[in-house]
Amino acid sequence: FIFLSADICRVCRSEGTPEKPLYHPCVCTGSIKFIHQECLVQWLKHSRKEYCELCKHRFAFTPIYSPDMPSRLPIQDIFAGLVTSIGTAIRYWFHYTLVAFAWLGVVPLTACRIYKCLFTGSVSSLLTLPLDILSTENLLADCLQGCFVVTCTLCAFISLVWLREQIVHGGAPQWLEQNQQQPLNGVGQQNEAQAVVNGGVENAVLDQPANPAAENVVVGENPEIQEEQVDEEEEDNEDEEDAVVEDAADANNGAQDDMNWNALEWDRAAEELTWERMLGLDGSLVFLEHVFWVVSLNTLFILVFAFCPYHIGHFSIVGLGFEEYVQASHFEGLITTIVGYVLLAVTLIVCHGLAALVKFQRSRRLLGVCYIVVKVSLLVVVEIGVFPLICGWWLDICSLEMFDATLKDRELSFQSAPGTTMFLHWLVGMVYVFYFASFILLLREVLRPGVLWFLRNLNDPDFNPVQEMIHLPIYRHLRRFILSVIVFGSIVLLMLWLPIRIIKYLLPNFLPYNVMLYSDAPVSELSLELLLLQVVLPALLEQGHTRQWLKGLVRAWTVTAGYLLDLHSYLLGDQEENENNANQQPNNQHARNNNAIPVVGEGLHAAHQAILQQGGPVGFQPYRRPLKFPLRIFLLIVFMCITLLIASLICLTLPVFAGRWLMSFWTGTAKIHELYTAACGLYVCWLTIRAVTVLVAWMPQGRRVIFQKVKEWSLMIMKTLIVAMLLAGVVPLLLGLLFELVIVAPLRVPLDQTPLFYPWQDWALGVLHAKIIAAITLMGPQWWLKTVIEQVYANGIRNIDLHFIIRKLAAPVISVLLLSLCVPYIIASGVVPLLGVTAEMQNLVQRRIYPFLLMVVVLMGILSFQVRQFKRLYEHIKNDKYLVGQRLVNYERKSGKQGTSTTPPQSSQE
Incomplete structure (x- = not known):
């Protein structure tokens, strides 16, 4: 049997009728070719798109106007529409104001x-x-x-x-749970039983002597972990059993209170409250209520979190007689507030303990939560504020001789600008801490898991510093803080203070570095800063090779140290040990069942890991322990210190020496800021190392391949130099010169004086302007310049297309800039003198023609924009008054087809 299928709508699957004809508005064919206009409009409202989701063709509608619409709108209609639009604009202007x-x-x-x-x-x-x-x-x-x-x-x-x-x-700390009533443990205050647990376990783990001759037993989990959880608590559990029953009932009531809120109602309210509605950008006046609540919230938080702690600290400092010392610090308000928070935390501890004694469970829980808030706030201030500040000041103190400065100079700078000085030292400390943490992450990628057991793993998905602040007691955080200060301070001594002393002894004339803000060099300081920020630093920071090089050096050093000291298994691990690990699992299980404390091998580090991370060791791998293991570890630490010292000496001398030597060809004997010499030398060293590594990578491929590679790279370098000369040389120079003629010279130089132009400064400013224009272009709408820049970025340096860049980017941009520079000059110097004007008028025209033509271009742009806006207003008025509907437009191929389908065709092809 042969069935003739009729055309149907792709949405409602109905056929077309004279009242509801079918259209084919896009490229799609077959069963999804046709659609009703009503179905399409409904779907477009739902999907919020204006094109077909399959063929990406944009749907088109033709307007249907009333038959009595005149060919041109009457003046009164245009005037009425204009008045309505102005009224709407004024209303919105008042509302947004x-x-x-x-x-x-x-x-x-x-x-x-x-x-x-x-x-x-x-x-x-x-x-x-x-x-x-x-x-x-x-x-x-x-x-x-x-x-x-x-x-x-x-x-x-x-x-x-x-x-x-x-x-x-x-999860809240165990001492905060309502079904357990425990007196809050203060800062390091514990009872004798807790002290016995802490002392017994920690001494057994930390003070256990190593046994080199013993057999290495791998223990995957520390059996004392469950006992160590007692050490994580801030309180003890000493209450009676009847109180526990009452607390459990209160806990159930509290949990029921927490569940009283309706999540669906909150979600619905969140959906209704948008940013536009909350800020008042939707045209309503509901935002006035939000303004009132924000003002009330500000007042409440100022009163609770600033006023009360400050006055608590102020009364305490005045009472103790420390007011003069606090005022001498230049940060009286901050220190007083921190002292108030500390006293508030102690008060909350005492009140929490009293509430626990009198069995006020709700008050006890509220005071406990308040204590957690104050505790976390103080710990955040210490971790983010105090610790980087200490590191920054210690770095400055240890590097005073490098800059020929004294503590008296730092004291004077602090007295003159205390806020700026503290901020700069904090910033330096933050940079130091960040790069130190980045280096630790790189070490974890190289070393065997478990070597750095004493450092927290920032890449661990279970690592949550806020949870540690909530759960761990204060004395644990204090111990970590002291250890961190000792470690970071020792590294600064090793890598900064000691190398400076050695450099001053071996190279007396090398130091100090010149870091003065002025320079007697013939080049502009601003130009050097822009060159550093726009050329040197991006080239160094945007390269991923630096990290790979550093990782390779660390791996090579680790392999060398491992073989010299027979610690290869300890540092990098052995595949043989991993394969034999499965055979040792029964022994490990037996050891865990017997609750044996590991005293040898990696069990020692597993115990440390368990103490520091509240659980078993994460990613721990076994290793082979050689004879005289402690001595080898000591020699490893000494070897590491010597290596860091030598690396620091090289980093402090080689880039600066190379930079001074190169800059001497440019600036002569003039002194230049050491930042530029160091950056120049570092850039040259990076280029040299990069070239050497590339040649070493090519050497195994043979001489012919090397010649081919050198030829390809030489051609690429030549193309890159040509493009750089055009885009980084000619374009910024023309752009900077145009900016100088249009903006700077008319504003700074009077008419009776001759402006002087410095091409080097103009080029440096042009580089900055070019980068800003390129960034704005890439963020703006799609047009030819954005398309060309994106294509150049996509090709990269290795696939650089010189013909495309010159034809599509460099030639049009340079032509526009040259026309902008030459046309006004030709008019002022060639056309105006032919008119017979005076010399003063010629000078006026020459000096003001560039800003005048800029104003003309801006006015033409504004006029063109207003014309387009008036056309849109004209169409809007016409549509409001005479538009009766819209008709969907069919997709027409080159051969042409029927406009609409009032009756369904006899068949359609799938």
Whole structure:
């Protein structure tokens, strides 16, 4: 049987009728070719797209106007539409002005005035607070300060919410659970039983002597881990059994209270409350309520998190007589607030213990949560603020001789600008800590898992520093902080202070480095800074080879040290040991069942790992332990220190020496900032090492391949040099010169003086302007320049297309810049003198023609934009008054087809 199938709609699967014809608006064929216009419009509203999701063809609609529409709109219609549009624009302008005034004026201003009122410390300031809020004095400064206050309060609010999520999802400490009533353990305060557990286990693990002659037993998990959990608690469990039953009932009630909120209602409210609605950008006035709540939240957080701790600390410092010392630090407010938080934490500990004694479970839990908040806040300040600051100051102190400075100079700089000095030292310390952590991560990639058992693994997915801050007691964090200060400080001594002393002894004339802010060199300091920031540093930082080189050096050093000291198995591990590990598992299981404390081999480090990470060792691999193992470890540490010392000596001398030698050909005997010489020397060293590594990689391939590679690279380098000369030389020079003629010279040089142009400075500024223009172009809409730049970036250096770059990018850009420079000059110097004007007028035209033509171009652009806007307004008015509908347009091929299908065809092809 042969069936003739009729055309049907791809959405509703119905046939076409005279009232609802079928259209084929896109390239799709077969059973999805046709569709009803109503079905398509409904689907477009649902999918929020204007094109077919299969063939990507954009649907087209033709407007249907009323038959009585005139050929041109009457003036009154255009005027009425224009007045309506202006009224709408004015309404939106007033609304957005109110929004901006509320969020950028009222909120920060009230926050700043309330903050000042609370910290004034007088009753009169509270009484005059409404008048102070309405005062017009120092509006801009108070708004800026208020923005900082609002930012701090919002960060505090977000941190509180995030900390609550950490406690809810990560679990609260055991001493906080309501079904266990325990007196809170303070800072290192424990009872005798807990001390026995801590002392027994830690001494057995930390102080156990090594036994070189014993057989190496691999223990995968420490049997004392469960006992060590007692050491992780901040309180003891000494209550009676009847209190436990009452606490369990309270815990159930508390859990029931936590579950009273409806998640669906909160999700629905979150869906309804968008950023536009919350900020008032949707046109409604609901945002005024949000402004009120933000002001109230700011006041509450200022009162709770700033006012109360500050005054607690202030009264305590005044009472103890330390007020003069705190004022001499230039950070009286910060130190006083931190002291207040510390006293508040101690008070919360005492109150928590009292609430536990009198069995006030809700008060006990609330005080415990408040203590966790204060504890985590103080630990964050210590970890992120105090520790990098200590590292920064220690780095500065150890490097004083390198810059020919003294402690008296640092004291004077601190007295003159304490805030800037502390920030710079904190920034240096943060950079040091970051790169040290990055180097530790690189070491973990090379060394055997388990070697760095004493350091936390930042790549561990289970590692959560906030959870550690919540669960671990204070004395554990204090111990970690002291050990970290000792380790980081010792490394600074080894890699900075000691090399400086050696350099001063061996090369007396090499130090100090010249780091003065001025320079007597014939080149501009700004040009050197731009060259460093735009050329040298991106070339060094954007290369991934540096990390691979460093990793290769670390691996080579590890292999060398391992074979010299017979520690290859300990440092890198052995495949044979991994294969035999399965045979040792029964013995390990037997050892775990017998609760044996490991005293030899990797069991010692497994125990350390268990203590530091609250669990079994992660990713631990066994190793073969040689004879005289402690002596070999000591020699390994000595070898490592010597290697770090030599590496530091090379890094402190070789780049600077090479940079000074190269810069001497350019600047002569003039002194230049050592940052530029170091960067230049480092760049040359990087190029040399890169070339050597490439040649070494090519050598096994034979002489013919090497010649071919050298030929290819030489051709690529020549192309790159040509492109660099055009795009990094000619274009920035023309761009900087044009900027100088249009903006700088008319503003800085009077008409009776002759402007002087410095090509080097113009080129340096042109490099900066070119990068900014390229970044804006890549972020903007799609047009020919963006397409060409993206294509050049996609090709890269190795696939560089010289013809494409010159024809599509360099030639058009250089032509536009040359026309922008030459046309005004020809008009001012060639055409204007032919008109017979005076010399003063010629000078005026020559000096002002560039900004004048810029204004003409800008006005033409604005005029063109307004013409397009008027056309859009004209179409909008016509559509509002005379548009009666839209008809879907069929997709027409080159051969042409029927516009619409009022009756279904007899067949359609699949």
